[in-house]
Amino acid sequence: MIKRFIYSQKVAPYVFVFPFVAIFLVFWVYPLLSSFGMSFQHVTLGQEAEWTGMDNYQKLMGDGVFLKSIGNSALYMVLTLVILIPFPMLLAVLINNKWMWGREFFKSAFFFPALTSVVVAGTIFRLMFGEMEGSLINSVLGVFGIEPVKFLKGHLTGFVALLALATWRWTGVNILYFLSGLKNIPEEYYEAASIDGASAFQKFMRITMPLLKPTTIYVLTISIYAGLAMFIESLMLWNGNNSPKNIGLTIVGYLYRQGIEKNNLGYAAAVGIVLLAVTMIINLTQLAFSGMFKKED
Template structure:
């Protein structure tokens, strides 16, 4: 009877999707529901939770450090998108070109930084952008007669270091996404364009970019999430979660500070819910504007 039930054509599909449903409920819906509930409570380890209503959210909106963290994360997200969309796309087009030699070597070379531990990478870049004259960047500036720069103590220079680290780590990953998208573009399109006398630039802007739209939207979507969720890079670059004047503090770093360092788990849960809403709003907006929700796109 049980075997007949499991092998039923009506029941079988539900049996196959049951593991996913259980995992989804256990590891996504339940934690999310718990976080929403915690966001309305004051929770301190070792003490009984207290219901505080909207106090956590009111406190959050009045906290200048929280607003600073939001600004830092948003600026980081925008700048990484500006850098890590066009350049990986161009590199992918160059490597995919028939005239390119040693393309497998360049693929590996670009992707290798992504395999490096972010802890190791952050430590190396912290030494590279150190304030001593002997640090790599200041040694390079010294060749041009420039004074040493304290990169990690200024807002602009600190972001230069952070963006350099992000570019080094993720250019290869995004390039591979675009390479996979280029493989799906029929070669006949380029042959027809060549017959019509189209230049390389015209092919790129009128064939390559439009045909890479789904890949580009995907890369933008994951870049938005990655930009808002960035934490370990900043933590390692400034050797802790307390950068000068919070110039490297991100929204996740602020969550960590409140929940782990200050033991305010309810407040940290509220910060997490706000981060989730911000990420969803931005992603849903860009997906709507790019037409991904329209029929036939």
């Protein structure tokens, strides 16, 4: 009876799906619901939770540091989208070209930074962009007669360091995404375009770009999430969660500050819920505009 039940074709699909459903419920749905409930309470370790209603959310709207962290995360997200979508796409097209030599080498070289620990990478970039004359970037600037710059103490220069780290780490990953999309474009399309006298630019605009749309939307979606959820890079670049005048503070960094450093778990939960809502709104909006929710005829 038990053997017949296990090998039943009706039961088997549910058996295979059950681990995913269980993990999803335990590690995503339950924490989300718990955080949502905590966001309406004053919760600190060692004390009984106190219901406060909308107080945490009202406090957030008037919290200048929180609003600055949102601005920093939004700016970082936009700038990484501007850099880490078009340039990896162009590099992928170049590497995918049949006349390109050493393509496997370039794939490995671009992807290698993603294998590096973000802790190690952040430490290295902190030393590179240090304010001492002997730091790498200031040494290069010194060759051109430029005085040493305190990169990590200014908002603009700090973001230059952050974006340099992000570009170095994630360009190769996005290149591989676009390369996988390019592999699904039939070569016959390009051959037909060549016969019709299309230039390389016309092929890119009329064939490559439209057929890479699913890959581009995927990269855009995960990049939006990654930009808003960035934390470790900032933490390592400024060697802590307290950058000068909060120039490197992100939403997740502010959540960490409130929940872990200040033991204000209810307020931190409200920050997390706002972050989730902002991320969902942005991603669902861009998916709607890209036509992902439209039914195909």
